[in-house]
Amino acid sequence: MKKPNVVILGAGYGGLMTTVRLQKLVGVNEANITLVNKYDYHYETTWLHEASAGTLHHDRVRYPITDVIDRNKVQFVQDTVVKIIPQEQRVLLEKGELSYDYLVVALGFESETFGIKGLKEYAFSIANINAARQIREHIEYQFATYNTEIEKREERLTIVVGGAGFTGIEFLGELVNRVPELCREYDIDPKKVRIICVEAAPTALPGFDPELVEYAVGVLERKGVEFRIGTAIKECTPEGIIVAKGDETEEIKAGTVVWAAGVRGSYVIDESGFEEMRGRVKVDPFLRAPGYDNVFIVGDCSLMINEETNRPYPPTAQIAMQQGELCAKNLAVLIRQQGELQPFKPDIKGTVCSLGHDDAIGVVFGKKMWGSKASFMKKMVDNRALYLIGGPSLVVKKGKFNIF
Amino acid sequence: MKKPNVVILGAGYGGLMTTVRLQKLVGVNEANITLVNKYDYHYETTWLHEASAGTLHHDRVRYPITDVIDRNKVQFVQDTVVKIIPQEQRVLLEKGELSYDYLVVALGFESETFGIKGLKEYAFSIANINAARQIREHIEYQFATYNTEIEKREERLTIVVGGAGFTGIEFLGELVNRVPELCREYDIDPKKVRIICVEAAPTALPGFDPELVEYAVGVLERKGVEFRIGTAIKECTPEGIIVAKGDETEEIKAGTVVWAAGVRGSYVIDESGFEEMRGRVKVDPFLRAPGYDNVFIVGDCSLMINEETNRPYPPTAQIAMQQGELCAKNLAVLIRQQGELQPFKPDIKGTVCSLGHDDAIGVVFGKKMWGSKASFMKKMVDNRALYLIGGPSLVVKKGKFNIF
Incomplete structure (x- = not known):
């Protein structure tokens, strides 16, 4: 009997959890497991705001994938996924291709710019280790440059954070601690630095308990953050941003703009012809893509409705890991052709x-x-x-x- | 009897040495001593190549001026010198002005671009602490950015050093140690990095013993430096440099260009109407400016001919400090109106x-x-x-x- 090929795309929370659980559940002779990832390391996406601000070194935020996989059972391929052809059970990679019997798509999120002009070109987003290092160094370079110029440009010392959602607030929390260090390093008066958070929604942290939101905003304001709530970014330029509140527009000059207001699923989902909404696929209770019983989608690329609120579950590490755990169990059922598939039930702690x-x-x-x-x-x-x-x-x- | 005003401009090697020696030689009631400097710290100019490469933190390269001056005897003014009016015994500062009975001009060097197009705009020079920090951060930002771009631009990882003189060679020595650290930090293959040194003269380190030059070039070449000797920089562009050797020109794309090939005296010298050559004044044996017996010029702004070689002494810290020492002694002679002025005799160790x-x-x-x-x-x-x-x-x- 031929061993089935299990291919797992992505070594984020969802994909890596699927892999490490599956390698425990099945024996060497039961399946060929292949894990594909763009980098040879896993990174803690939920810690990237710290690496981006420079408060935690990026090497603390990542570890080699080979540290956690069992290389007797799992083959690791470092490559970038280009497209899935589910009709042919094939995956195209930049440098090769793979065929599968069972596929797990765990390709994570990408930044969503909602078509805002200039955002892709002039704003950073806290997307991965490379981006985090660049944001850290960009901010530091602005501070390092300030005193070298005869005509001082205080906007170099202005940092705009687009979005007061979870990522935006966590990044601000690190920035307010980092800025005093940068001021000491580059002989800069802290009063010249501005940190501005622009949020289109009528509140920071929409969905959070209002008392906690008030606490968070108060803490950050006392440390110097200016909040512009109910204010939308209309455009991002090489000099900063243009915002609108009601009918009024205003230009805010800023050396650094970090966009932390939108995520979507992977563009590979769009490319591969799945039914999708912003790169996310509405999966069945067993986490399978509609029409393809052998394709599981876990993490930020999967979309599930919370029946209590009638809204989608948010893309969190907690849910991605729980999905990975269940996905591994269901794969073991399929590989052994015994037992029954279990539906996914999130357990939000x-x-x-x-x-x-x-x-x-x-x-x-x-x-x-x-x-x-x-x-x-x-x-x-x-x-x-x-x-x-x-x-x-x-x-x-x-x-x-x-x-x- | 009125106490004479002694004003010392600049707290580099020459000016600070003059100050600390003079404060020992004269009593509180003998003279008013004022030291003017742009920053409230002294920095070791001869260590700036280390801070620029990032191999030594800039705080290791500087110390507060108030750490070494006797504040009972010396008044410290943090300001920038705009112009000297020797006819009126006045100094114009950005935020004020001073009058003097005796003046010591120790304003140090500035970068000399020899009119090469684009050099001022697109190349860095290892001029002071601010510049050193910016060079360090600029290089680091290039490395941090490399992996974030879909189309990789290897020229980001190319560093051009203009000049294989003393500063150029010392900076290269630090860079070859720094680059492997940067490669580890930003996941970059060291083979993609290029360090290119362009020197118009027919040899590196002109004036040095040829056997030692060969040793130095060999060491740096083994660590990856490419030397382009007898090659002139014709132009510096936002993308890199254009060089010429004989009739042939070539473009070298580079993310970083550091110009280390020319220094001149301070532009304040030019502004103030002294007889000068590139901001340097040919001083008399007592270090005085021609025509002004009460104006001493020490350090990189002074020009003295070495009679053995019939060429000017190079602008070094060693000579600046020896000049400062003698200048303090001569000032004490003038203040007390006893003893005789001593001529300057460099003692090159x-x-x-x-x-x-x-x-x-x-x-x-x-x-x-x-x-x-x-x-x-x-x-x-x-x-x-x-x-x-x-x-x-x-x-x-x-x-x-x-x-x-």
């Missing part, structure tokens, strides 16, 4: 949003929390993600223990 | 050119040396400069002790 290394807000097991307690919980959430994929040794290597 | 932190070439007390012995000597030279100005406590604070 809570959400914690950091405000720098020593403050946070969150709701955990239905309980609201803020300050050092929430910050402690955030670090436990971060360490738990490491534990679930790489066990205790990965927590020791990469975990966050600056908890007191 | 040697020259050591570093090739990174662990290698160097040099001639010290007439003896040629290279390798770790020369490197040790270089660090002793650096520590000696600290000792002469700030005594043992400054050596302890800022000295180089990584000598084994």
